[in-house]
Amino acid sequence: MKSIHLAEHIKRFVGLNPVEEQKLQKHSKHAFLDESDFLLEKGQACDSLFFVKSGCLRMYFTDGLCQEQTIQFAIEGWWITDYTSFIKNLPSDYYIQATEKAEIIILDKNNYEILIREIPQLLAYFNQIMQINLAATQTKNKYMNSMTKEELLQLFCKSFPEFIERVPLIMVVSYLGILGHK
Amino acid sequence: MKSIHLAEHIKRFVGLNPVEEQKLQKHSKHAFLDESDFLLEKGQACDSLFFVKSGCLRMYFTDGLCQEQTIQFAIEGWWITDYTSFIKNLPSDYYIQATEKAEIIILDKNNYEILIREIPQLLAYFNQIMQINLAATQTKNKYMNSMTKEELLQLFCKSFPEFIERVPLIMVVSYLGILGHK
Numbered sequence: 001m002k003s004i005h006l007a008e009h010i011k012r013f014v015g016l017n018p019v020e021e022q023k024l025q026k027h028s029k030h031a032f033l034d035e036s037d038f039l040l041e042k043g044q045a046c047d048s049l050f051f052v053k054s055g056c057l058r059m060y061f062t063d064g065l066c067q068e069q070t071i072q073f074a075i076e077g078w079w080i081t082d083y084t085s086f087i088k089n090l091p092s093d094y095y096i097q098a099t100e101k102a103e104i105i106i107l108d109k110n111n112y113e114i115l116i117r118e119i120p121q122l123l124a125y126f127n128q129i130m131q132i133n134l135a136a137t138q139t140k141n142k143y144m145n146s147m148t149k150e151e152l153l154q155l156f157c158k159s160f161p162e163f164i165e166r167v168p169l170i171m172v173v174s175y176l177g178i179l180g181h182k
Numbered sequence: 183m184k185s186i187h188l189a190e191h192i193k194r195f196v197g198l199n200p201v202e203e204q205k206l207q208k209h210s211k212h213a214f215l216d217e218s219d220f221l222l223e224k225g226q227a228c229d230s231l232f233f234v235k236s237g238c239l240r241m242y243f244t245d246g247l248c249q250e251q252t253i254q255f256a257i258e259g260w261w262i263t264d265y266t267s268f269i270k271n272l273p274s275d276y277y278i279q280a281t282e283k284a285e286i287i288i289l290d291k292n293n294y295e296i297l298i299r300e301i302p303q304l305l306a307y308f309n310q311i312m313q314i315n316l317a318a319t320q321t322k323n324k325y326m327n328s329m330t331k332e333e334l335l336q337l338f339c340k341s342f343p344e345f346i347e348r349v350p351l352i353m354v355v356s357y358l359g360i361l362g363h364k
Contacts, residue, residue: 063328083317135265146245
């Protein structure tokens, strides 16, 4: 199973010396999840940023028809969180669940604040990560606003053939906003 | 017309002393737009971040049926850019256009790099701005994945009654992904 170390990922964007690597390790936690295990459940405050070292997570909510609507995936090398809950300390509307065996690095808000104070270039790292996240979101919105359901699914399968083999199709379909009753 | 100074906006999130305010002014540009003026046109590289001091911008693309699909709005106090083009220096697929008379602060990549080096807390500011942007995006996706066209439009009109009066309904409809042929 592919695995991406957080320190190595950070060093693709900004410098990190051995002392800083130790601080990073000290102020983050590891979680090992089996398929279907939850990192976050609806009603809990999402007070952490989650980095996927290996495996895959999805963030979903349950709609009025009790359908699970996936709004985001995160495979190895991606960050995921419920930003509304994280910023406002509100109970989350979402579940974050492993779609396969996964190893996660958890950075809670307190440790995040400590780390960006002690390793200031981490802010530049997170800046670039979020710019990439926003770029991906804009592209997804562009496709969702201009393609039929069939075209969307075809493009996704063609663009991410390996990913399609890793997660159930129903999750992909809901992620593309083409599940159900609209 | 409501107007939000960039320095005041930044000071809601991080400190900024008078010398830093001067640097900010020195390394940013102003643009005054009339309704329908463009800040960016398809094919140009989007090398800047745009802050709306007053007025309103929209970012849109033209789909295969020649319909203008708005994927984002930015009113006073919001930042907008084509992140894919900004990060990768690629020609943009989008137009960024004023939907009403607007005053814009332009931060090109070069000046952005200078400013985050000389005023490091700007990175913390942009981090918080992007977290808020990602939170709004997640919420929009949640609604788009679980509501009918009619419910979406009703919720938007109820949530943002003043905004609805400022922009043509067809732009709102395309922003909600409920225009056209899907």
